[in-house]
Each structure stands twice: as structure tokens, then as C-alpha cells.
Amino acid sequence: MCSIPPRPWQLLVISAQTESELKTATVNLTDYLRQHRDLKLRDVAQKLQCEQQAFKYRRMVVCRDIEDAIVALTDPRRLLTNIQETQKRPVAFMFPGLGTQYVNMALELYQVEPLFRACVDYCCEFLKPLLGQDLREVIYPLGQQQQQLVSDNSQGLDLRKMLGRSQTPTDTTIVAATSLLNQTHLTQPAIFVIEYALAKLLISWGIHPAAMIGYSIGEYVAATIAEVLSLDEGLRLIAARAQMIQKLPRGAMLAVPLSLTEISPLLNDKLSLSAVNGSSMGVIAGEIEAIEVLERKLTQKGLACRRLETSHAFHSQMMTGASTDLCKLVRTFNLQAPKIPYISNVTGTWITASEATNPDYWVKHLCQAVLFAPGIQVLWKQQYPILLEVGPGQTLGSFAMQCLENNPAVSQLILPSLRYSYDKKPDLAFLLKTLGRLWLAGVEIDWAGFYAQDSRDYLSLSV
The missing domain is CATH 3.40.366.10 (Malonyl-Coenzyme A Acyl Carrier Protein, domain 2)
Structure with missing residues (x-):
């Protein structure tokens, strides 16, 4: 098995008791990184995640290295901020x-x-x-x-x-x-x-x-x-x-902008209801020729139907x-x-x-x-x-x-x-942004589990 390279992206999280304190903490972190450009961003991220108390006002950003972090922390398009309410929501x-x-x-x-x-x-x-x-x-x-x-x-x-x-x-x-x-x-x-x-x-x-x-x-x-x-x-x-x-036998599937009530009369021994995706979003599946006939019929009525890229008539x-x-x-x-x-x-x-x-x-x-x-x-x-x-x-x-x-x-x-x-965004950066958004919403992250595969010591950081 080839060796696992280090994560190329890091998640920085900042928390404070008030909005003004959050802004100050962001500025202080940015200044600190400018003065310590030799730091490893991974060490900074872990310190913030594991030792910072999670208060109501929260901010997160995903970045690549110290230089990228300095830029990101001053870019409102990349910073995500949230005021965490006391009620915690479950995740499904x-x-x-x-x-x-x-x-x-x-x-x-x-x-x-x-x-x-x-x-x-x-x-x-x-x-x-x-x-x-x-x-x-x-x-x-x-x-x-x-x-x-x-x-x-x-x-x-x-x-x-x-x-x-x-x-x-x-x-x-x-x-x-x-x-x-x-x-x-x-x-x-x-x-x-x-x-x-x-x-x-x-x-x-x-x-x-x-x-x-x-x-x-x-x-x-x-x-x-x-x-x-x-x-x-x-x-x-x-x-x-x-x-x-x-x-x-091969089949076909057609997404239709119709309710279940509107779909029901269209069904027969060659066409079945395959999915109910919304109040007016359904999928009909069946024999290829029957689907083709239905598609023409509905299109002539001005309905925007879409054939799904499938080999069979699933469900x-x-x-x-x-x-x-x-x-x-x-x-x-x-x-x-x-x-x-x-x-x-x-x-x-x-x-x-x-x-x-x-x-x-x-x-x-x-x-x-x-x-x-x-x-x-x-x-x-x-x-x-x-x-x-x-x-x-x-x-x-x-x-x-x-x-x-x-x-x-x-x-x-x-x-x-x-x-x-x-979407050309890197997979890890994409996932870390979602992890950060979960943290913004009050979900408790297991940072020890997040670093379970990486037991290296990290720096003592005062921000």
C-alpha cells in the first residue's frame, strides 16, 4: 500500500462570546500568522480546534497554507460566520x-x-x-x-x-x-x-x-x-x-413534472411509478417504446420531461x-x-x-x-x-x-x-467546508477522531 500524504487543506475555526470579540480574534489570528509565516497550518488548525472553547459566535474558513490563510481570513467571500443558537439539531x-x-x-x-x-x-x-x-x-x-x-x-x-x-x-x-x-x-x-x-x-x-x-x-x-x-x-x-x-430486459425512465395524482392515469402494464421526489416531481419507468411514446405525448403538452441515463426500469x-x-x-x-x-x-x-x-x-x-x-x-x-x-x-x-x-x-x-x-473544487476542501458548516451549526466535532491517524505533536499557540 502506498503511503498516505498529509492533508493538503486545513479547517480553521474561531469562536467568541460576542460579535466584536469574534472580529478581534480574526484580526489577531491574521496578524499572528503574518508574524509567524514559518508555522505549519495544520498545527495552527489543530490548536484552534482542540483547545479553543466553542462560544456562540463562530467563524470558519478552509485554506491551504499559512499564506493562503492570511488571504482567506481577510476575504469575506471565504469566511463563513454563524451565531449558534442554544438548540442543537441532530444530523440525518x-x-x-x-x-x-x-x-x-x-x-x-x-x-x-x-x-x-x-x-x-x-x-x-x-x-x-x-x-x-x-x-x-x-x-x-x-x-x-x-x-x-x-x-x-x-x-x-x-x-x-x-x-x-x-x-x-x-x-x-x-x-x-x-x-x-x-x-x-x-x-x-x-x-x-x-x-x-x-x-x-x-x-x-x-x-x-x-x-x-x-x-x-x-x-x-x-x-x-x-x-x-x-x-x-x-x-x-x-x-x-x-x-x-x-x-x-432493458428499460427506460422518465422524470416528469407531475404530482402522484396526475401520474396515476398514465400508468399501465408497461409503465410503472418509479419514484416520488416532490409534490410535482415524479419518475415513470417501463418498456423503452412505452416511455418514448409517453415522452412525446407529455412534451406535446408543453411539459418539460427528462429521460434518465439508465439501462433498466428501476423500481x-x-x-x-x-x-x-x-x-x-x-x-x-x-x-x-x-x-x-x-x-x-x-x-x-x-x-x-x-x-x-x-x-x-x-x-x-x-x-x-x-x-x-x-x-x-x-x-x-x-x-x-x-x-x-x-x-x-x-x-x-x-x-x-x-x-x-x-x-x-x-x-x-x-x-x-x-x-x-x-465541480473542480478539491474533494477534501469541499468536505472540510461542510465539516466547518456543521461546527457553525453547533454540531460537536470529535477532533481527536479527526486526527486519529496523525499523532504528531502540535505547537503551543496563543492568539
Whole structure:
């Protein structure tokens, strides 16, 4: 195994009892760094995190080195500030499903976070004989020497990638790898592995989910984190399920701006409700020709429909061909009652112990619609949590924001953990910003856990 390099990004946190004290502390820290440019930013960050008392007025910034910190601390566009109210909110994990995966997702975390890498390595080694493929070669096709994601130029959005323009030789490799990753029998295990590893990393930093909700494959991650399935069982199940689906007839899926009431009359023996993502956001799945006819019909009515990039009609009656084999496999597992509450895709409310441990439930989960919108509303009304999307992109955050649109403050409580594919921000900087925002919101970070893989002494700093 190659050695783990140090984190190239650091999270600075500042806290004070009043707004004026916070401003003074920021200025004092900036002046101190100007006078001590030979310091290691990692030592400064750890001192602030571990020895500073957390008061009501809080500020955070993510930066690269001492010089970058001096600039960032005087840049209001990079500084994030919050007044922490006395009420602490729980955190709920949201695990996305297929559609947002991309080659090199979480590459920098794999490079610099030992726990994340250990989880990915274990899962991929376990899956090797089941898939006949090392998933690491699929997710990270250029190997671990691909350092451009941690370079100084990795900022902003890649417009060329967003628009699909001219490709370099590296891009050609990525296109081929993307085609491979998007094969169902590899996509589903890949999503599972990355989301599981990311969840374990966050938990090690003290971000413990009070509740969870998964979307399609994401529910398998939630069930594994909740210990309904052991990790080995979760990996076996997700690999077998994906291979079963791969053998089924191909299908199509169409996102439609319609309510459940408006969708129902459109359904028949060739078209099924596949997902309820919002009050007027649904997905219909079925046979390719039937979806094409429906798309033309709705488009002619002026409705903005969107075909999803999928090979099969997931969560539809076209999945029933895999139900018998899936049920047989699940019967071999030692399913347990969930240790962390999570929302069921099948019922749109809290899963019960009897459902989670019943093999028939997992067949229903395969063939029935994902009731995300009702589920997120139930989760929100009971706990009013910070919603943390644990996986690539921000699709579930977008869905949740629309489902909870009556609450204007909710956008501040929906956070991502991994960038979109076209976002060039470094993975670690992206995640540390979210960690900082959680701290701003009053979540207690386990800084000892954050530095568990790094036992080096740090300086005595007076600011």
C-alpha cells in the first residue's frame, strides 16, 4: 500500500462570546500568522480546534497554507460566520442512489484519508471474486498518481466538462472508464462502497446520524450503517442484486413534472411509478417504446420531461424477474433490527424491525416506487435535523429543498459532502467546508477522531 500524504487543506475555526470579540480574534489570528509565516497550518488548525472553547459566535474558513490563510481570513467571500443558537439539531444522513456517480469520485479522500481508503480497499477486495473486477480500477482508472485534484488550480467549475467539449487523452480514458462505471453491475456496488466509506469517515469525526434516509441503493447503505446487514452481507447483496438486474430486459425512465395524482392515469402494464421526489416531481419507468411514446405525448403538452441515463426500469414491474433469486439470497442473511432509525423507500415512513428483517421487504424495495418525498417530510417533521447528503452530488439536497419549500431556513440545513463531477473544487476542501458548516451549526466535532491517524505533536499557540 502506498503511503498516505498529509492533508493538503486545513479547517480553521474561531469562536467568541460576542460579535466584536469574534472580529478581534480574526484580526489577531491574521496578524499572528503574518508574524509567524514559518508555522505549519495544520498545527495552527489543530490548536484552534482542540483547545479553543466553542462560544456562540463562530467563524470558519478552509485554506491551504499559512499564506493562503492570511488571504482567506481577510476575504469575506471565504469566511463563513454563524451565531449558534442554544438548540442543537441532530444530523440525518441522506444516501443518494444512481445517477450522480462519476469516475474519480472522492479520489482525494482516497489519497489522504486512511480510514476512507481502508474502507474502500476492504470492500473492493471483498467484491473482487463476486464482480470479477477490482472496483478501484473502475472508479480510479488512472491510479493513485493522479494528483491534479489536489493541485492549486483545482477551483471553480469545469465549463468544458459541463458542456462536453474537446477531450484530451486523459479525458478519453475517463470517457471509457465512465462507460464501464455506468454498467449496472458495477455502478451499484461502486455507489455503495463510496457512500459507506464516506459515512464511516464522518462517524469517526463525531458526525453520528440520529436518523437516515437512502434513495434506492442508498437504503442499502443506510441498512448496513444501521447494522440490519453486516458489511459483508451488504456487499454480497448489492453485488448480486446488481448482477440480477443486469440480466433483465432493458428499460427506460422518465422524470416528469407531475404530482402522484396526475401520474396515476398514465400508468399501465408497461409503465410503472418509479419514484416520488416532490409534490410535482415524479419518475415513470417501463418498456423503452412505452416511455418514448409517453415522452412525446407529455412534451406535446408543453411539459418539460427528462429521460434518465439508465439501462433498466428501476423500481418498476420490470424488476420482478429478479425477485425470486433476490428473496432466496436475503433468506441466507442474519438480518437484525436497525440500531439507527431510518426511513423506508417502500412505505415513506420509519422502517420497522419486522420490515427490515423480512426478505419480502427487500423484494418490494426492488420492484416498488421510491417514496422519497413522503419520507423526507416524515423525517423533517419529527426531528428537524441537519440533512447531510453522504455521497456524490447534491441531488437529494435539491429534492429535499423542494419538498420542504415552506421553510425558508431549510436551505442552511441541507449540506453536501462530495462535489458534482463538473465541480473542480478539491474533494477534501469541499468536505472540510461542510465539516466547518456543521461546527457553525453547533454540531460537536470529535477532533481527536479527526486526527486519529496523525499523532504528531502540535505547537503551543496563543492568539
